[in-house]
Amino acid sequence: MSNKPFIIGIAGGSGSGKTFFLNSFLHHFKQDEVTLVSQDDYYFPAGEMTQEENKLYNFDLPRTIDNEQFLLDIKKLIKGEVIYKKEYNFNNPLAVTKILEINPAPIIIVEGLFILHFKEIAALLDHRIFVEADDSVALQRRIKRDGMERGYPEEDVLYKWHNHVVPAYHEFLLPYKDTCDTIVINNEDTPDQIIKITEEISVVLKDKYCHRND
Template sequence: MDRKIIIIGVAGGSGSGKTTFARRLKERLGEGRCCILAQDSYYIDQSSRFDYDGGSVNFDHPSALDFDLMGQHLSDLKQGQTIQVPHYDFKTHQRTKETSPMAPKPVVVVDGILVLSQPQVRCHFDEAVFLSIPEETRYAHRLRRDVQERGRTPEGVRNQFFGQVKPMHDQFVEPSSEHANHLITNYTIFDTVLAEVAQIAERV
């Protein structure tokens, strides 16, 4: 491998805007220079335990995700190897048999609530962004997304948020902000931090 590949982690609570940040960074850098690897692709199969509105499945605990595989994939990308990204179906909660090839690009953006909390993933990051956004804002975003895109009920989303999402956020997600070197505490500095990270990435 002659060319350098940098990996940028983008973390924050559910509904904080991290996926928007990742997408806008990719738009700024261009399709040919940047790709996004989402934590959501690495959920383990939960179909045998899922009961439509979440129930016993805690999707916000690190044990719900295959971070070892994600860490290996980041290592492979950094070495210039193409990976096979798993598919997870959020309506059936199955990891499907299909995978999608992802070839490394100069900038790899990793998007997920827990990616800064896991050392086997975090160790591959050259830059790390954390969106520390107030709970009420994150909850409103989560409610809209899960009802519109994932077929959930408002009551189920609320129960899951305050029964599972918030406790896991407090225990695992928010403490991981200490590993970030770019912190977004409100949306007024969103564009400023985006420009800073893009400038770093553009040097590759």
């Protein structure tokens, strides 16, 4: 690609509604206009773990992420190269792991908990979006998600929340909130509000970056 892509960073704590925001945002673009690279796919393999080991293992630390490979792949996309990445299965032995083909595009979305903490990755972002929700709202979303999608007992979810999730949020994400260009408060599960916000941002970006070669 002759033009440097526009890179959007989307960060938010667990239960902030970041995934719904992200999906709403992507919905406004054609497939060849935007590409997504997610921090979740860069966890170092933790190996097979028992339920108790999984409960105690802290995934909410920057050292659990291969940020060097994460950075390298973002730079490849910027140069117009295709990257191939094994999808992370959240240590679920029953999950079918796919190989992701991530193609370059005029707009690149980088998302994850630590994208603002990783200095070299943060330096590549042209626009930063911070999605947040009240702790009580975020916790209920986390309990529902981890119970339904990952089969975790509520006791384990609460342990991780208080011992891993909240401390990591306050240390590695919240300090960067004021550096963000857009802050989205997502306490109410009202799709209309999020769709409206994402549409407003996407209209500007599509006009500026996706139609520049028309």
